[in-house]
Amino acid sequence: MHVSVTCGRLKSESFSASVALPSGAVREEDILRLLAGGRQYAGRDKRSVLHALPTSYRLDENGGISEPQGMCGERLAVDLHAVTADEVAMRNVMLCVERCHLGVASLVAxxxxxxxxxxxxxxxxxxxxxxxxxxxxxxxxxxxxxxxxxxxxxxxxxxxxxxxxxxxxxxxxxxxxxxxxxxxxxxxxxxxxxxxxxxxxxxxxxxxxxxxxxxxxxxxxxxxxxxxxxxxxxxxxxxxxxxxxxxxxxxxxxxxxxxxxxxxxxxxxxxxxxxxxxxxxxxxxxxxxxxxxxxxxIGLLLQWSRGDDRLSGRAEQRFLRTGTGYFARVGEWIRDNF
CATH class of the missing domain: 3.30.420.40 (ATPase, nucleotide binding domain)
Structure with a gap:
């Protein structure tokens, strides 16, 4: 399920990140690598990243680019807006959901x-x-x-x-x-x-x-x-x-x-x-x-249909597992019986 959150001292932050383009052109993996690096930076200090959304790309000295894939250049940069929350608070939210025998697909601000x-x-x-x-x-x-x-x-x-x-x-x-x-x-x-x-x-x-x-x-x-x-x-x-x-x-x-x-x-x-x-x-x-x-x-439905988080919240939540979900309980049963 998709969960909207207001807890965890929501924090809004804007910053830039950049990567070199070894092939001389922007590929999808370059964009994903760039966004992953920005997301990792936003998640410092025990913060859980809810969103890391690009607002603008720059290719070498040219700015204002919205879709850089396929363009030529030597270095790609992105301006990101990230929304983060305390990791412990997000763990507790997911714990509540999982105790109802449900799974969390994404956490949305x-x-x-x-x-x-x-x-x-x-x-x-x-x-x-x-x-x-x-x-x-x-x-x-x-x-x-x-x-x-x-x-x-x-x-x-x-x-x-x-x-x-x-x-x-x-x-x-x-x-x-x-x-x-x-x-x-x-x-x-x-x-x-x-x-x-x-x-x-x-x-x-x-x-x-x-x-x-x-x-x-x-x-x-x-x-x-x-x-x-x-x-x-x-x-x-x-x-x-x-x-x-x-x-x-x-x-x-x-x-x-x-x-x-x-x-x-x-x-x-x-x-x-x-x-x-x-x-x-x-x-x-x-x-x-x-x-x-x-x-x-209603916004949760629209956010899911837009899919505008190139790296969805699921990537972040792999590090927030609480150990009480369905697969965690199956794993515990296997350890206890075999």
């Missing part, structure tokens, strides 16, 4: 998967940033000239807002989630002052007492956490350098992106046009899969 399903080719070409507002994490990805150039993630999301509501109102978390989903907003309007919401108190009794709050008061509880998350994303994007300069607008997706008023607040804080991104439709999927909640899942 969640910000990359989400963006693939919601941004358009024109947006990727002109420059765009995608923020996936999830439950436990919020991720950031940036694209320019059609290439994936930056990824980041923070351990804050929609669950943080739910917890704030539950703590402030002393309400059960399931009702706090309902309040956020059905009545939550990043802005309070004049009419919200007159709209009363009733909710049960977290008393632990069979018939808890009912409390009341206005929709405007609920927005006051929600707003600080939303601003904190968006401000962290804005700072991370600004610190990325080139990614901040080339991104012309912002796409919001993920379950948390459906909060009323979030797009307007993000536009004010980022100083860029913002739109809500929904996954592109795929044949055979139910209509509910078109919701922003499923952006990462």
């Amino acid at each position: 969640a910000p990359y998967a989400s963006a693939l399903s919601v941004i358009t080719p024109d947006e990727a070409k002109l420059g765009v940033a995608c923020v996936d507002f999830g439950a436990g994490t919020t991720t950031l990805s940036a694209f320019a000239d059609g290439h994936f150039i930056h990824a980041d993630a923070i351990a804050l999301g929609g669950n943080s807002i739910t917890t704030d509501i539950g703590r402030t109102l002393a309400a059960p978390l399931d009702y706090a989630e309902r309040l956020k989903t059905l009545h939550g907003s990043a802005f309070a309007t004049l009419s919200d002052e007159r709209e009363i919401i009733t909710y049960p108190a977290a008393s632990g009794t069979r018939q808890p007492s009912l409390n009341q709050i206005t929709k405007a008061q609920l927005a006051v509880i929600i707003r600080p956490r939303v601003e904190q998350i968006l401000d962290l994303m804005r700072r991370r994007l600004a610190a990325s350098g080139l990614a901040s300069e080339v991104t012309q607008h912002l796409v919001l997706t993920g379950g948390g992106s459906q909060l009323t008023g979030l797009s307007e607040l993000a536009a004010n804080m980022f100083g860029r046009p913002v739109r809500l991104g929904t996954p592109r439709s795929l044949a055979g999927l139910p209509a509910v899969a078109a919701a922003p909640d499923f952006s990462a899942a």
